[in-house]
Amino acid sequence: MSYFFPEGAKFQFSTTFAAAKTVTAASNANPTVLSSVAHGFVDGEEFLFLSGWEDASNSIFQADQLTADTLSALGLDTTNTQFYSAGTGTGTIQKVSNWTDIPQVLSISNSGGDPRYTDVQPLSARNGIKIPTGFNASTITLSLGHDPQNATYKAMLNIARTQQKVALRIVGGGATVYGYGYMSVSEVPQMQSGQVNQVQCAISLLGRVISY
Structure with a gap:
């Protein structure tokens, strides 16, 4: 267990969202793997995920680039198919920038x-x-x-x-x-x-x- 303090924290916002990239598949995994042709993301970049999964949609994640056409949404565990039904997590991803x-x-x-x-x-x-x-x-x-x-x-x-x-x-x-x-x-x-x-x-x- 660790303790942290708020001094020095930065609070930022962005309204800059890149053109949407289509997610054609989203796996039931921890973390989930998203398939998006030529997505263009690199490790650590932030993106908005709009998904058929209610418990994942309208949320910001960091990317782990796997291949040119796949990436992981770090921190998104979709192994529970009761809440993340197989085959229904498709949607779009948009890079967030200019904080x-x-x-x-x-x-x-x-x-x-x-x-x-x-x-x-x-x-x-x-x-x-x-x-x-x-x-x-x-x-x-x-x-x-x-x-x-x-x-x-x-x-x-x-x-x-x-x-x-x-x-x-x-x-x-x-x-x-x-x-x-x-x-x-x-x-x-x-x-x-x-x-x-x-x-x-x-x-x-x-x-x-x-x-x-």
Whole structure:
């Protein structure tokens, strides 16, 4: 077991997604092997995977280039065919690039992502039961020092207003963490005596959070 600290962490986003490459096959393996003719990826490059597998789609992975036509999605274990049905994981992959630092991050918090249950009360039983039925939607929220003249902050406001999807990357604290979803940015600063003015930036995730 190791302990890590957040000091020095970088928070970045990207809206630059290359043209989609078709995935013609996705294996049930750990990690899964994706077949895509002349995919062009090299080891460590990041890509957005849109897949017929719900538990893999709308997520950012790192590539392990195997051949000119195959690559692995590192960290994606698809051996459980209950959740990753054989032959249904095809889709597209898109390289992610041109990461931009999110300015003046003061803190990070998250909500959701926890298991969701349905309460069942059989008539023949005195004790109810909870059956897991999935996971609640996840949101990552960053508190930023408010600088209305900052060019990146202005660009983030435009992304939020036009409802663009973004890739999120957090580098530091002993890991690299990825997410993908909608960015929303507050225009109204929070003001409190003795503290810097702050605004909130939230990423509403569409897929899984993937960590390396």
